[in-house]
Amino acid sequence: MRFIPSHSRNRNNDSSLRLDNRRFTYKELEAITNNFQRVIGQGGFGEVYDGFLEDGTQVAVKLRSESSAQGVQEFLVEAQTLAKIHHKHLVTMVGYCNDKEHMALVYEYMSEGALHEHLRGM
Numbered sequence: 001m002r003f004i005p006s007h008s009r010n011r012n013n014d015s016s017l018r019l020d021n022r023r024f025t026y027k028e029l030e031a032i033t034n035n036f037q038r039v040i041g042q043g044g045f046g047e048v049y050d051g052f053l054e055d056g057t058q059v060a061v062k063l064r065s066e067s068s069a070q071g072v073q074e075f076l077v078e079a080q081t082l083a084k085i086h087h088k089h090l091v092t093m094v095g096y097c098n099d100k101e102h103m104a105l106v107y108e109y110m111s112e113g114a115l116h117e118h119l120r121g122m
């Protein structure tokens with residue numbers, strides 16, 4: 001499956017993923033997560049890590065593991081869908097990483113308390 005036509009690929013032609021969100025390098029993710037130190041969850045794509053951006057914003061970094069049952073395309077679909085959607089009942093995607101073999105999605109962190117508050121307001 002293609003997400004953008006080949007004629008509109010970005011100039012360096014490195015990816016079929018083009019989003020308005022911030023693009024992180026794997027090195028930046030290492031810094032943000034303090035070398036992937038704290039696992040906060042486990043999803044279909046792999047582990048989810050706690051992290052902090054330079055401005056102190058807490059984020060959840062969903063790193064796609066090589067052994068993930070879900071494929072690269074599914075990962076890209078999630079990234080591309082969330083990049084387009086901004087809704088008060090959906091967690092915001094801050095950015096993504098598509099750096100050689102590393103793929104990750106970066107979301108605003110949502111604590112359980114915040115989630116319950118969120119759901120109560122629905």
Ligand SMILES: Nc1ncnc2c1ncn2[C@@H]1O[C@H](COP(=O)(O)OP(=O)(O)OP(=O)(O)O)[C@@H](O)[C@H]1O
Binds near residue numbers: 042059107109
């Ligand atoms: N934005 C977030 N803030 C805080 N924790 C998160 C966030 N996103 C995910 N997590 C943690 O990571 C776990 C797995 O995330 P999530 O369910 O989104 O993964 P997934 O890959 O979509 O799972 P699946 O596809 O198997 O349903 C969550 O249960 C939660 O503990």
